[in-house]
Amino acid sequence: MPRVIAEHLRLPPGPVDLAAIPTGATPGFDGGKSDGKEALTELGDELSDLQERLFAEGRSGGHRSLLLVLQGMDTSGKGGVVRHTVALVDPQGIEVTAFGRPTEEELAHDFLWRVRNALPAPGRIGVFDRSHYEDVLVAKVRELVDADEVERRYDAINELEAELVAGGTPVLKCFLHISPDEQRERLLKRLDRPEKHWKFDPVDIDDRQLWPEFRDAYETALERTNTEVAPWYVVPGDKKWYRNLAVGLLLRDALAHLAPTWPPAEIDVEAQRQRLLDEQPVQ
């Protein structure tokens, strides 16, 4: 099981040039598709063990949790990561939130209001399918707010994330990086499959003509929020199996870094065992 994939994916500080980062590569992993799928399956036990420890800690008075933020262009595979990677652990320990277009109520509050409402409970893994980053991406490209407000938001995001990390909730931020050609293939495939038509929004095609603008917005957002405490990981996403595995490995690393331990027994184990062995018959 590869142990060093994070080093390959962690975005270095400074200006970001997404066009220079390959979308079809498999950094840190030598094998092919079937090896990658096998590695993900094998990862399941390790992820489950770590998740269960974190959950146990949360149920025993601990306050730590973890937040996985998934961002990327349409069809980049945010939902696929949830279905294939996050699904490897106990659903009881997972809280998935998909952020859509803000409601009237959400718009009446600061942009982080709905995010704060969706933060994971102690011991849980929160998963954001889109997130507060939409508020400096689509909001910027479509000029829903002015430039000053976008600037303010970068800072507000960094403050929120620093606060979360300091409070025991690491923030694992993954940008799922696909090429425009791969997106086109995926949109065409959706059109081929009637059971995917409900997901199809013609705006997704319009947005392709804004690809450079969205890429610019991503580059700035990634640079401005690529902090020491909550860095970005750029996950090549053209190969779905690699994307699923890479996020799984990053999640494993983040959980392992938390190093949740089984809460100590607050009981006299021997005495409790003896009680069961000595008890009056129950029927």
Add this chain to the structure above:
Amino acid sequence: MPRVIAEHLRLPPGPVDLAAIPTGATPGFDGGKSDGKEALTELGDELSDLQERLFAEGRSGGHRSLLLVLQGMDTSGKGGVVRHTVALVDPQGIEVTAFGRPTEEELAHDFLWRVRNALPAPGRIGVFDRSHYEDVLVAKVRELVDADEVERRYDAINELEAELVAGGTPVLKCFLHISPDEQRERLLKRLDRPEKHWKFDPVDIDDRQLWPEFRDAYETALERTNTEVAPWYVVPGDKKWYRNLAVGLLLRDALAHLAPTWPPAEIDVEAQRQRLLDEQPVQ
């Protein structure tokens, strides 16, 4: 894949005698453990497909959802069903709520307040690990409320469930039925495993001496709330593999009965395809 398991597990109307229902049987399923595990794995695709249709419906303006209620004595496997059966579908479509001892805030409201707050969103499968039934079980056995209040609660539960069903949210209620001997074995095993000690509460051993009282409370609760619109299923739970499979099959049946269909395309598929084929180069 067995299709008729529900008939074997559905509790008939009238007085309930749990001692007369075997806990180690595998009604409706001829195979053994390995067959059962294989059948559960195979069920995954069918469950996922149904769940995704329901989810799609919910995202496309539909209001239906499904509520799975898991009840049973300590160690009966409520968490195991979540981990092994519910985990077969996309976590994005699942909302698990574990109901513990009510908080001060919850106690300040009617007992159904916290339940209403936890009902599944449109398109989701809500899973209750314990539920409003605790309020006519532990509340009755420990005399936390008087007999009149318990009576009122049976009716309130039936009204809530009827309202849910009428509103498009079927309520699938499973009682996981284990023997006191099986519980003793499971508690002893927890004591053998340090990673399970955090789950161990000495009260669980005290409660074993109240087994007849809890069984009585269950029998009355099951009888009083075994309605036509939201019947109870008694799932023999001594064999974990059977329990997981049986709940999976009941869930499949409940989803299939809803018969969620893929939302119709609101787009001209051919025109959208042509747009993608004709578009200006994107890079």
